[in-house]
Amino acid sequence: MADAAPVPLRSFGCRECGRAVAVTDGADRRTVFCCAAHEREWWRRATRHAARDRARALRGARREGRRA
């Protein structure tokens, strides 16, 4: 009775495109992204933002130091 439809082990929305993903295969390790391409896209964007924020924080600290 339970072997007709595969029961999703877990489901999540892709962090990149928002698509709902239901994992039914135990060998499927996806937990955040629907595909490798979206994982790559997301990380590329995330690291770019991190670099920009870090640069901005450094600039701000330097400016405040000069003012003090």
Ligand SMILES: [Zn+2]
């Ligand atoms: Zn996606």
